[in-house]
Amino acid sequence: MAVLEILHYPDPRLRAIAKPVTQFGPELAQFIDDLLQTMYQSVGIGLAATQVNVAQRVVVLDVSRGGSSPRCFVNPEILELRGLATGEEGCLSVPETFELVERAEWIRVRAVNAQGEPFELECEGILAVCLQHEIDHLDGKLFVDRLSLLKRSRIRRKFDKAQRLGA
Numbered sequence: 001m002a003v004l005e006i007l008h009y010p011d012p013r014l015r016a017i018a019k020p021v022t023q024f025g026p027e028l029a030q031f032i033d034d035l036l037q038t039m040y041q042s043v044g045i046g047l048a049a050t051q052v053n054v055a056q057r058v059v060v061l062d063v064s065r066g067g068s069s070p071r072c073f074v075n076p077e078i079l080e081l082r083g084l085a086t087g088e089e090g091c092l093s094v095p096e097t098f099e100l101v102e103r104a105e106w107i108r109v110r111a112v113n114a115q116g117e118p119f120e121l122e123c124e125g126i127l128a129v130c131l132q133h134e135i136d137h138l139d140g141k142l143f144v145d146r147l148s149l150l151k152r153s154r155i156r157r158k159f160d161k162a163q164r165l166g167a
């Protein structure tokens with residue numbers, strides 16, 4: 001297993017649109033293990049392949065906060081969304097930034113597992129929020145895109161400055 005480097009906002013590579021996974025085998029299984037290890041190492045609850053500069057539709061998450069419920073979604077698709085809920089979100093690609101974001105309260109998702117076997121999941125709460133956030137990454141979207149222009153430009157300035165200082 002390996003810890004991968006996480007891209008930071010405003011890196012343009014975070015805007016890549018990920019392609020569906022078509023090869024299922026030991027290489028994919030290894031990549032999923034690496035993604036999980038990188039997520040746990042960074043104390044995150046979700047990580048998308050886009051964030052480690054791999055433009056493939058793979059996300060991992062574990063909302064248990066104890067490292068006991070790793071989940072992987074390959075080629076995830078949201079089939080249905082219901083309700084609205086506002087919750088605080090952060091992102092390993094936008095460090096130390098937490099803002100309220102409005103998302104669907106309940107979702108139904110279809111994906112395949114590491115072996116390419118299809119499954120569906122209905123979820124709400126933190127799992128639904130985290131999945132929507134991670135699937136956004138696969139489409140090159142970040143949670144800051146969902147904030148007001150004012151908030152977004154404040155965050156952008158903070159990260160531009162950090163980059164200039166080489167942080």
Ligand code: ZN
Nearest residue numbers: 090091092093
């Ligand atoms: Zn994120």
